[in-house]
Amino acid sequence: MSEEQIRSLEKQFDERIARDEKIEPKDWMPEKYRHTHIRQMSQHAHSEVVGMLPEGNWITRAPSLRRKVALLAKIQDEAGHGLYLYSATETLGVTREELYDQLHSGKAKYSSIFNYPTLTWADMGAIGWLVDGAAIINQVPLCNTSYGPYARAMIRVCKEESFHQRQGYEIMMKLANGTPEQKDMAQDALNRWWWPSLMMLGPTDDKSVHTEQSMKWKLKRKTNDELRQQFIDQTVPQADLIGLTIPDPDLKWNEERQSYDFGAINWDEFWQVVKGHGPCNKERMKARVNAWEEGEWVRDAAMAYAEKKQERKQKQAV
Amino acid sequence: MKNENLYNYILGIADNSLILGQRMGELCGHGPSLETDIACTNISLDLFGQVRSYFQYAAKIAGDKRTEDDIAMLRKEREYKNVLLVEQPNTNFAYSIGRQFLFDVYHLAFLTELQKSSDLTLSAIANKCVKEVSYHERFSSDWVKRLGDGTEESNQKMQEAINDLWTYTDELFHQTPADIAMVTEGVGVDVTKLKEKYYKQVSELLQEANLEVPESKWFQKGGKEGIHTEHLGYLLSDLQYMQRTYPNMEW
Numbered sequence: 212m213s214e215e216q217i218r219s220l221e222k223q224f225d226e227r228i229a230r231d232e233k234i235e236p237k238d239w240m241p242e243k244y245r246h247t248h249i250r251q252m253s254q255h256a257h258s259e260v261v262g263m264l265p266e267g268n269w270i271t272r273a274p275s276l277r278r279k280v281a282l283l284a285k286i287q288d289e290a291g292h293g294l295y296l297y298s299a300t301e302t303l304g305v306t307r308e309e310l311y312d313q314l315h316s317g318k319a320k321y322s323s324i325f326n327y328p329t330l331t332w333a334d335m336g337a338i339g340w341l342v343d344g345a346a347i348i349n350q351v352p353l354c355n356t357s358y359g360p361y362a363r364a365m366i367r368v369c370k371e372e373s374f375h376q377r378q379g380y381e382i383m384m385k386l387a388n389g390t391p392e393q394k395d396m397a398q399d400a401l402n403r404w405w406w407p408s409l410m411m412l413g414p415t416d417d418k419s420v421h422t423e424q425s426m427k428w429k430l431k432r433k434t435n436d437e438l439r440q441q442f443i444d445q446t447v448p449q450a451d452l453i454g455l456t457i458p459d460p461d462l463k464w465n466e467e468r469q470s471y472d473f474g475a476i477n478w479d480e481f482w483q484v485v486k487g488h489g490p491c492n493k494e495r496m497k498a499r500v501n502a503w504e505e506g507e508w509v510r511d512a513a514m515a516y517a518e519k520k521q522e523r524k525q526k527q528a529v
Numbered sequence: 530m531k532n533e534n535l536y537n538y539i540l541g542i543a544d545n546s547l548i549l550g551q552r553m554g555e556l557c558g559h560g561p562s563l564e565t566d567i568a569c570t571n572i573s574l575d576l577f578g579q580v581r582s583y584f585q586y587a588a589k590i591a592g593d594k595r596t597e598d599d600i601a602m603l604r605k606e607r608e609y610k611n612v613l614l615v616e617q618p619n620t621n622f623a624y625s626i627g628r629q630f631l632f633d634v635y636h637l638a639f640l641t642e643l644q645k646s647s648d649l650t651l652s653a654i655a656n657k658c659v660k661e662v663s664y665h666e667r668f669s670s671d672w673v674k675r676l677g678d679g680t681e682e683s684n685q686k687m688q689e690a691i692n693d694l695w696t697y698t699d700e701l702f703h704q705t706p707a708d709i710a711m712v713t714e715g716v717g718v719d720v721t722k723l724k725e726k727y728y729k730q731v732s733e734l735l736q737e738a739n740l741e742v743p744e745s746k747w748f749q750k751g752g753k754e755g756i757h758t759e760h761l762g763y764l765l766s767d768l769q770y771m772q773r774t775y776p777n778m779e780w
């Protein structure tokens with residue numbers, strides 16, 4: 212294709228997106244669009260799957276049968292999210308094996324929040340309330356993103372995430388209204404998860420690399436700082452309601468902005484975790500790599516069995 | 530307790546689901562593929578759902594303040610009545626599948642009979658569970674076939690798991706005094722009558738899966754009387770951790 216042809220295709224492509232048309236897997240798309248989407252969508256899929264680990268920690272120790280069932284169901288949902296996000300990513304011409312390779316080799320990222328440890332039962336509440344809460348803020352705008360398979364996956368994912376968010380908040384509420392020990396447990400979890408949750412919404416706008424292009428492709432509709440503000444404004448009253456204190460001495464309602472002012476985020480910590488040196492980066496990666504490597508003989512067996520079965524069928528047909 | 534036999538009978542059924550559910554829950558996030566992870570979590574989820582129905586009923590029969598969670602999480606090790614088979618660890622995926630398969634075939638046959646119980650609550654629970662468990666049985670049978678008839682390595686691993694777990698199968702068909710009392714009343718299932726069909730069905734599937742049916746006639750039992758393998762204590766320390774550390778609280 213000549214450069215001129217490509218330019219005209221790109222122009223048509225941009226116009227389609229501007230008209231709010233969806234781009235489908237078989238449509239022509241610029242290579243950069245494809246790559247950016249593979250990166251962002253697989254990163255999202257990886258986050259769902261790695262995110263199963265910190266919560267999975269508490270399945271065997273959940274305090275009641277009702278909570279155990281709800282936690283299992285939640286983690287199963289996250290696995291489902293991983294599954295349809297991987298499938299959606301595969302429509303861009305990349306295989307699941309390649310995507311796993313990128314995760315296991317450290318080339319692909321996943322949400323840094325999952326590199327923090329889950330130390331008490333209250334962390335199950337804090338994760339649902341704050342982490343799923345922040346994820347929703349990130350993801351709701353993606354329900355209208357330009358790439359069809361991603362947008363459709365997001366609609367389904369977001370419905371379940373808001374259920375998780377309510378469930379997590381309900382865990383926190385129960386603790387906050389419980390015994391002093393339970394309330395302390397809830398407050399401690401909020402103290403540990405609050406700042407990492409704010410970081411989940413991404414670096415400040417001046418440090419964010421992909422924003423402008425992403426806006427055009429509707430991979431992003433608001434800036435990180437806008438999303439963060441939205442998250443804070445939404446979450447502070449929820450903490451107030453159950454009598455928990457946001458661990459930020461600078462947090463203050465700003466009448467003029469009709470928003471909360473908040474304290475400085477420790478971005479050094481953020482970059483430390485992103486670069487692989489958070490409290491659980493190594494454990495999380497090791498768990499994923501182990502599962503994959505120890506599962507190899509199982510996947511090989513399944514493949515060999517399917518081939519044998521196919522052969523037998525063909526022989527029967529002859 | 531007025532209905533002690535019925536209470537113990539329900540615990541005997543439910544503890545199998547409780548302990549197996551706990552074992553399957555351990556796998557979540559660590560399985561060989563996302564699809565098997567989802568399936569194993571789903572089995573765990575079903576089993577705990579069943580446990581809740583049984584223990585809610587048992588709590589009602591007990592008629593005191595105890596709750597489903599007290600029954601599930603606050604008994605002593607010797608008071609758990611599950612068979613030894615379900616407490617065996619997730620040594621590798623073949624063991625998890627083998628354990629599931631050897632239990633599912635029994636479980637499905639058992640629930641099918643329990644649907645006829647003269648106790649309407651039990652028959653209703655069985656009726657609900659039978660659908661779930663027939664899915665479990667299909668899942669675990671399919672995987673026994675895949676692993677048995679897959680590669681040389683998977684065949685070896687599956688065979689080893691079956692050989693090791695085989696010793697725990699006979700216990701499924703032993704009766705406790707509560708079992709016998711409940712069978713007499715038309716409430717319980719006579720498990721001795723399930724045995725022949727069980728071994729026939731299991732053997733046929735193993736053969737289809739290119740696996741040998743173990744010939745050993747040495748069996749282990751004791752779980753139904755609360756004499757467990759060493760594995761159970763560790764499982765219970767996880768299961769009971771919160772209830773023991775923070776007694777008398779609501780979650």
Ligand SMILES: [Fe+2]
Pocket residue numbers: 259288289292368372
């Ligand atoms: Fe999710």
Ligand SMILES: [Fe+2]
Pocket residue numbers: 259292346368372
């Ligand atoms: Fe998500």
Ligand SMILES: [Fe+2]
Pocket residue numbers: 289343371372375
């Ligand atoms: Fe979620």
